[in-house]
Amino acid sequence: MVKFGKTLFGYRPAEVLEELQRKDEEYQKKSSQLQGEIEAAKAELKKMEERIAELQKQLKAYAEREHIIAEVLLNAQKAAQKMEDDAREKAREMLERAEEELRRKTQELDALRLKVARFKEEFRDILEKYRFSLENMKEPTGEAPFMPTVIFTDRVAGNERQEKDKAERDKSEKEKSQRVF
Numbered sequence: 001m002v003k004f005g006k007t008l009f010g011y012r013p014a015e016v017l018e019e020l021q022r023k024d025e026e027y028q029k030k031s032s033q034l035q036g037e038i039e040a041a042k043a044e045l046k047k048m049e050e051r052i053a054e055l056q057k058q059l060k061a062y063a064e065r066e067h068i069i070a071e072v073l074l075n076a077q078k079a080a081q082k083m084e085d086d087a088r089e090k091a092r093e094m095l096e097r098a099e100e101e102l103r104r105k106t107q108e109l110d111a112l113r114l115k116v117a118r119f120k121e122e123f124r125d126i127l128e129k130y131r132f133s134l135e136n137m138k139e140p141t142g143e144a145p146f147m148p149t150v151i152f153t154d155r156v157a158g159n160e161r162q163e164k165d166k167a168e169r170d171k172s173e174k175e176k177s178q179r180v181f
Helices: 013-135 155-180
Strands: none
Touching: none
């Protein structure tokens, strides 16, 4: 607190003026200092606002990238799922075709096995008939050609074979008679 000297009409004007100038200078210094601080704060605020704007741009860019990445991932997942579904469908179709082919080949194999079994049975029957014919055959006399006789036990097959054998004998006798003359 400042004390001023007294005069007849109040305080001494020179002291008051001096104090006012001093206070004015202090306020001017303080005002200049505060103005400097305000300017520095404004500059700092401007920098911060620019930084905020820059960070908001980056944030927006990152958000856009994130959205794009999410979209790409979603599309990739969809594509992968479609590829997987297509592969499963193709595998299922291939398996069905393979199973169908296996069924056909198995049927063919069974049919061939049945044919082989029938052939073996027929062949055994024919061999047995020839063996029986050979055992019951008489010794040929003279120049008659050797003609084994097959005895068929099956009536239908036997009739066909008998007709065939008769045709062969007739042909053979015809050839003999032509050679003699």
